[in-house]
Amino acid sequence: MEMNYYVQILVGRKQRAVAAIGYIDTGNMLTDHKTKRTVSIASHDVIYELLPKSCHSFIQAYIEDGDFFSRNHMDCLPPGIHLIPYNTINSKNDLMLAFDCDFFFINNRLIRKKPLIGISRYDFSLLNAGKCILLNRDYMKKGVIHG
Secondary structure: OOOOOEEEEEEEEOOEEEEEEEEEOOOOOOEEOOOOEEEEEEOHHHHHHHOOHHHHHHHHHHHHOOOOHHHOHHHHOOOOEEEEEEOOOOOOOEEEEEEEOOEEEEOOEEEEEOOEEEEOOOOOOEOOEOOEEEEOOHHHHOOOOOO
C-alpha cells in the first residue's frame, strides 16, 4: 500500500478561510506545552491571508529579525498569538510564534476545531504551491492518511 502524505486543507480563522496543500510531516512533533495542542506550520502566504493586516508588520518583524525575542517583543503579542518553545537540529531553545484558528478541514472532513498554526521564519512551498501547511505527525494517528 502506497501512502499519500499530501492532502487538501481548508483552515479558517475569524471569517477568513484559506485553501492550501498539506503535507504530513512525520518529523513535526511540535506541541504547545501549555495547551497540549499540536502545532502545524504554515507558509507565509497562508499566514498573511489568515491574520488581519494589523498583525502583518508584527509578523514581518518576527520573520526578518533574528533577535526579535531578545528585543522584548514578548510583551506585545497580538491577541490569539502564542510563543511556542522548540528545538531543531540547528537551534536549541528557540521560540516560534503560533496563532489560534477556528477549524481545520482535511480532504473535506473536519479534523480539528481550534488548531494551532506555527509561523516559521523560513518560507517554503509544496508542489510549487505558495499556500501550504506542514502538518504535525499527530494527524497520521487520526487516520488522515489513506493508501
